[in-house]
Amino acid sequence: MSLDNRAGRIPEHNPVADDGDELRFCSTCAFGSVCLPQGVDKTALHELHCLVEHAGPFQAGEHIFRTGEHFGAIFAVRGGTVKTCLVDDDGREQVLGFHLPGEMIGLNAIHPAKYPCDAVSLDTVYVCRFSFPALATLATRMPGVQQQLFRLLSQDIGKASLLAGDHSADERLAAFLVGIADRYAARGFSPTAFRLSMARSDIANYLRLAAETVSRVLRRFQDQGLIAVDGRDVTLTDPAALRHLARNIVHD
Amino acid sequence: MSLDNRAGRIPEHNPVADDGDELRFCSTCAFGSVCLPQGVDKTALHELHCLVEHAGPFQAGEHIFRTGEHFGAIFAVRGGTVKTCLVDDDGREQVLGFHLPGEMIGLNAIHPAKYPCDAVSLDTVYVCRFSFPALATLATRMPGVQQQLFRLLSQDIGKASLLAGDHSADERLAAFLVGIADRYAARGFSPTAFRLSMARSDIANYLRLAAETVSRVLRRFQDQGLIAVDGRDVTLTDPAALRHLARNIVHD
């Protein structure tokens, strides 16, 4: 009942990625290298732009897609943060990942042809929707599109094994923080100061820790001078030390 | 020093997947649906067969590929069992997965263009080698090949998050056993009696448990009548109970 509250798409002005931002956004998006002109076939590029639909805003708590829905498209986050998660047989939520602007969601739905998880917006979210059948067809004509898809898919396989290893709470949290920092940095945002748009309990769930442990470790990191925390705003004051803590948790 | 012992490729008769088995093997392989004739373009099919190379036997402990090597191909396991693993900065091994006959390895190497892990044979292993550039080129002409690649990649993303959740030792081991059983079943082998070709310590490492815990849980499962263990040979005597234990750890 509370799932679809505020389901109406309010056509308010988009504060993150409005039309004026489009080119700038696309240049930082995971699909940017194929969406933007780069000497490729002009007509095929036109087709690519045709199959992209902008969607949103989604308000915090709204679903972009749900577990079991027919798979028809992958999405690039244009603005806001998306959480992917699934609910197990005992009703417990399991957070699979957080997706920042420029990142893709839905890639793990190709095989079962159904979305295998929920995608929930954590704040006001805007996305680009890529119809997958159309994209796959286009990929046969544009090797660049195909390659990019292969890359994105392959990348996600590696990422998924990040949270797998048996690492201490300190390592996990350090890796989480530098991971977020790196991803923001890659999109041109500050790599040392950012806002975590997810609740502590989501972070805890994602890292397979208790929310209490997340609190305690963040507090300790702060006491040790590694970070400064103000609610959901975090500043990395000693990124090198955090990176050292996280050294055994790989990213790309 | 002990890494490359018995490195010589003994040209002994292949007991698992010799030429006589080829058709039967291909029909159970992850790539079978594209390797075998199925009404697709005959000349393209011929090209696909041309780009497949058989390799092996690899003896237990030999590497099929190593971390950091240039990515040139993906592999289908024809016979034997392959372990993928990486070694972290502190020299500790981390087992990423086990790959049975019919399964693919190397898919996570596309993005970084280098193999991000080691692939080590656990027993006598035979593989089919698919040159990836050639495969990608072929995929632009054969939508079936492209689709199959997308499916395989997407599937691996899901699998990787299997061992991620915070589950008890019992759940993990139960999921591991029914997972192996299902994968053997899918390839036409017995789903209730099989041999684990990996050491207990590898299983433990893969499941993020101590080897001692694996021993103890297997012993308890045996005492509870769920399984029968004889060294590395395992029989599932109560698959339903195991499946129930593992219910919250998803597979495809």
Add this chain to the structure above:
DNA sequence: GCGCGCGCTTGACCTGGATCAGGGCACGAA
């Protein structure tokens, strides 16, 4: 303003599984 609820923190305690230590067994080399 006031009360309520939720997100976050902190402290006290408990426990699942890691770690440490030791022993058995099978197999190959000397």
Add this chain to the structure above:
DNA sequence: TTCGTGCCCTGATCCAGGTCAAGCGCGCGC
């Protein structure tokens, strides 16, 4: 045969992090 050596099992102990309980602060609806 005897000695390694690798793999596996088992018991005793320990500890990181989970669980439980309580309190705090802030935003929101009334």
